[in-house]
Amino acid sequence: MSSDPASPDPASPDPASPDPASPPPAPTDPRTGLPVVAMVGGGQLARMTHQAAIALGQSLRVLSTGPDESAALVAADVRIGDHRDLDALRAVADGATVLTFDHEHVPTEHLRTLAAEGVRVAPGPDALVHAQDKLVLRRALAAAGEPQPAWAEVETLQGITDLAESVGWPVVVKTPRGGYDGRGVFVVGAAEEAAGLLEAHGRLLVEERVPLVRELAVLVARSPFGQVAVWPVVETVQRDGINTEVLAPAPDLDEDTATAAQELAVRVADRVGVVGVMAVELFQTPDGVLVNELAMRPHNSGHWTIEGARTSQFEQHLRAVLDYPLGSTAMAAPAVVMANVLGGRASEPGWDGPGLDERVHHLMAHWPDVKLHWYGKGQRPGRKLGHVTALGEDLAEVRARAVAAARYLADGVVDPAFAFPEEH
Numbered sequence: 485m486s487s488d489p490a491s492p493d494p495a496s497p498d499p500a501s502p503d504p505a506s507p508p509p510a511p512t513d514p515r516t517g518l519p520v521v522a523m524v525g526g527g528q529l530a531r532m533t534h535q536a537a538i539a540l541g542q543s544l545r546v547l548s549t550g551p552d553e554s555a556a557l558v559a560a561d562v563r564i565g566d567h568r569d570l571d572a573l574r575a576v577a578d579g580a581t582v583l584t585f586d587h588e589h590v591p592t593e594h595l596r597t598l599a600a601e602g603v604r605v606a607p608g609p610d611a612l613v614h615a616q617d618k619l620v621l622r623r624a625l626a627a628a629g630e631p632q633p634a635w636a637e638v639e640t641l642q643g644i645t646d647l648a649e650s651v652g653w654p655v656v657v658k659t660p661r662g663g664y665d666g667r668g669v670f671v672v673g674a675a676e677e678a679a680g681l682l683e684a685h686g687r688l689l690v691e692e693r694v695p696l697v698r699e700l701a702v703l704v705a706r707s708p709f710g711q712v713a714v715w716p717v718v719e720t721v722q723r724d725g726i727n728t729e730v731l732a733p734a735p736d737l738d739e740d741t742a743t744a745a746q747e748l749a750v751r752v753a754d755r756v757g758v759v760g761v762m763a764v765e766l767f768q769t770p771d772g773v774l775v776n777e778l779a780m781r782p783h784n785s786g787h788w789t790i791e792g793a794r795t796s797q798f799e800q801h802l803r804a805v806l807d808y809p810l811g812s813t814a815m816a817a818p819a820v821v822m823a824n825v826l827g828g829r830a831s832e833p834g835w836d837g838p839g840l841d842e843r844v845h846h847l848m849a850h851w852p853d854v855k856l857h858w859y860g861k862g863q864r865p866g867r868k869l870g871h872v873t874a875l876g877e878d879l880a881e882v883r884a885r886a887v888a889a890a891r892y893l894a895d896g897v898v899d900p901a902f903a904f905p906e907e908h
Contacts, residue, residue, distance in 0.1 A: 489705075489713035489810035510581040510604060516541055519806050522576045524567050525586030526553030528859040528868070529782045529798075532790070533586065534559045536798035547576040554859045555586070570594045577603045582805045584760060585781050588615045589662070606708070606759040606805040607780045614756045615780040618689050619660045625775055628755050630748065632775045633767070634692040641675040641682065644690050648675070651692035657681060658689040669725065694774060700734055700766040701785035702749035705800045705810055708759050712750050713800065713810040715793060717742045720765070720785050726868075727784045729887065730822040732792055732815065735879055737768075745773050752778070761786070761801040784824070784868075789813075791855050791873050792820030817875035821886040825870040828894035831863035837896040847872075847889050850902060854889045869894075 513520050518541045523530045526548025534544040534555055547563050548556040556562045565572025567590045577583045582604045595609035605612075614621045625632045633656075636647040648655045657678045659668035671693065672678050681688055699722055704714045717737060721729035734742070749764040752775065763783035765776040786797035795803075795811030803810050830837060838846070840863075847856060851874070858870040870893070874886040888899035 519581035522580035526555040529586035530555035644675040788822035819879040823886040823890035827867040
């Protein structure tokens, strides 16, 4: 399947044609004449979206919970407020062309209110709820006949047992809302192990534990006009529920399976009506791929696209929510690897090794072609502090460079294959 953007049906109306019944033009920045994109959330996704916005003549407006969040440190137009506060959402959307997100934790009812008040929300609440609520997603996939693990919505321990008796123990128990990076996901070998979760949440999603070969992801962008663009399928390497590496393209994935995964992602994007970038997280099993979860925003599985694709996920998200024509998703090199920098030994109290600036210096000296993205966060063990990206011809060699560079930043440990010389 081609990774270049697909144009909408040529028989469709020209979106540029005047329509006397259409709403008035969206507001623009009077200083530049260009649209204003407001993003809810001040994390690293907003920070990298802001960087992409600059090249498009914009400075992203950000709703941040505090002045020290990643995007708030670099964006010029920062509004301080809580994403659960409707008035804060109204304030950041006021005068903006479109409101979008760096996370999915905004109350759905607030987004419906904003949309009813005339705010352009992308993705809209009817789409975003599929990423916010895992039960809504499971029902939609079932209605569409798309592949997914066997599942059940349960309110009792007996409900968990009933599914387990049909698919086998252990089963995976998920809280319907609020989970990410492995949070809210539990593997249980007996129904009683989920008693506390049922008491806390009332309803749970229970799924079969599928025979997993590996985890894959497909990133797709969709515009309001229906244009879509999809990047190559990637492998996401997970440790303790956290994505640590992304390998692009997914190694040893046959062409038929890759095409089927891309087509699945496009169908899901159309089905839920997403506008913007959406990540489709997949389980690869011996029998094919199954949909795990969705993320309707730029996603960790797409950070490699900043250097590794002709159009990054962040630029593409802006293009999509503004209904600009989408950019090419072709890869910039045969192999691209992104490695997350998670807080390690160098983030622990009492660390007496090289400081961050010295580690960055060494990284640039020894891996001059490895690109570093630092998120400006306070350091603590296990926290996503940044990522590195390496490109090249051979996946194994590219992966070794990316992982070694990330490990050095996190732990101050030099891989023996990349021994540092005495002087730089």
